[in-house]
Amino acid sequence: MAKDQIRIVDTDIHERVQYKDILKYLDEPFKHYITNCNWIQEKHMPYTQPATAGVDRADAILPDGRPAGSDLAFMQKQLLDDVGHEYGILTSALDPSPSSMHGWYEMATALATAYNNWQIEEWLEKDERLYGSVHIAAQDRDAAIKEIERVGSHPKMVQVLLPIDDIMWGDPYYHPIFEAAQKHNLMIGMHHNEPPVYYGKWPRYFIEWHTLIPTAHMKQVTNMIFNGVFDKFPNLGLMMIEGGFTWVPHIMWKMDQQYRDLRHEVPWLKRKPSDIFKEQIRVTTQPAEELNKKEFMSLIDQMGTDEILCFSTDYPHWDYDSPTRALPNLDFELKKKIFSENAKAFYPKLPNS
């Protein structure tokens, strides 16, 4: 890997907030519910994360015991300076996302606002390499649009983040959110939280769940395409984050085949699904399956373009991908695309120097 020659654009970095850090950005009475009532967001996963340090890289936990990703200086030292990032896109760990809350949307909306303010003040304005994601509580669509209007024009916000859980975002109810994003040159980033991948339930084992996360990505892509989001919003792009990429050729072929037979049901599609994918959807690489160069190049060939994949580390999480070790040794021109140029071409607000 010519890391001296390619300064990477990392499309998935998780900064982490602790409740005590976000309180000063949170309005009352929502602050009261946390400080006086000890409210915490609900989690759904029934497993202990079976890696070494929970969801995190064990060596990313701070020396003073604070959680991985919660300190900018430590992240700079361990990731941004060490690897030599040109840019990093923050995708957070407000866990689960406000858009994943199954009720109390007022609290979710307040949390999203507080989180955006914290992210801008504590991260985006303190490191010129870092770019951010607008958090919204999409269940309250109109409040979500107000939040996009409020912070979407910030020069370092590059996308609106939606979780992959149990809401299918292509539903026309959510289209005004995409309209607001497009208006501000924001892309949509989708990142899984805790999608119940077994027919709305949980499998017995974490390894089953984690293996099948890409199926949740496939569902969202299929849903967004056939619900006409990309035809309705031609300048909108979707970044599918942290589902790996080996699933891409399969869903392209499957959607194209179905489109040839069943187009009459979705007549608003003016392009075949794989063309929509190539033009408006990008996919981050992590967690990368271990492929040799021949296998990797075969997948690129099957995708029909080398402009879909965008490198990501997922720092500081346990399944982090090393920029020098996760992908096979590719030709320099392709490396430049995957490690930098594809992401720069995708995000309109990312400097394309």
Add this chain to the structure above:
Amino acid sequence: MKEQVVCKTTDLEPGQMMASYFGEKNVLICRTLDGEYYAFLNQCTHQGARLEKGIICGATTEQSKPGDYHYCRKGEIIRCPWHGREFDITNEGRMLANPKQKLANFQVRVENEEVIVYK
């Protein structure tokens, strides 16, 4: 033959590991619960994480049946700090899920309360 003191015997309690240097190589010194010392290249075979940031633990073994966990080998397994891959300290650093892969290992002896790595 190249050899080098990498630590004192008292630097490691049974069940602990630490990083040291053997020449320019970063090495992982492990001490199992029976007091023996082992040395490996301190780099996961997968993506190169430094293993001393992981843990020494036991393992759920191949004797386990579906739904019935069998756990033993305490203090004999290194788990990578990133993806959690398991390496068998007492079996040449072989990876549990794929024993064809192993950590590069070094010979170790103890003299005068010093741990010496040699090749």
